[in-house]
Amino acid sequence: MRLRITTWNANSVRLREAALRRIVAEIRPDVLCLQETKVEDHRFPHELFAELGFPHRHVHGQKAYHGVAILSKLPLEDCHARKWCGVDDCRHAICRLPGGIELHDLYVPAGGDVPDPEANPKFAHKLAMLRELTDWFADRRGDGARLVLVGDLNIAPLENDVWSHKQLLEVVSHTPVETEGLGALQRAYGFLDAVRTVIPPEKKLYTWWSYRARDWDASDRGRRLDHIWLSPALAPTLVTAEVRRDARGWENPSDHVPVTVELEV
């Protein structure tokens, strides 16, 4: 079967009903992973997703900040959440899809403005979560699991994942300590960067554009912060991948756009 998985940082799920309807109609994901839902679980708009054909839902949210959710047309099993760095926030949801596929939906801290862990606790938290994830996946290395890791990792790892590599080397999201840390996480389990397998690293590719630009499309100062990775066991199933840049130009947009992979599983 063909399995389509979409990840999107919605920047408040309650404000994005129109965009979510378009995503479902135009991308037709089987599984939709959200980040920055910014809502407690008892206020999550379950009715909307039930109506849109996603009867299986795992929501993991909190008031005002962060929050992740997995919405699925297919049954979900063993849904749970993980905490990192001893912090009681909502950044990681895990479910098993049919075929034993283990899906991880992640929201890595943005990290604040100052790229110095001594001076900036938010940057220290970002690096600490990356290290803990790296150790956790390294312990599972070689277990042959069928893993999909998606989400807003808040790091643009490659030179062509940002509008100007040189100008962003000291900007949080593209500093060497972050891009090397993300590389270490990827190598810890042998994850394949699915989107860059389909869209070559020589091409500029972004999934986020700041709200602050006068004209996001004309200035095009984007970054590729949202990712879909596959474990070695799932890598051969990759059919295609797509970044919906046009979604940034929709009415009332998120600052992130949806990223999708299709797998033949």
Place this chain on the structure above:
DNA sequence: ATGGTAGGTATCCTA
């Protein structure tokens, strides 16, 4: 060099 916008909450935090 600076400030720019958006979301949630309750007056300022985070992105």
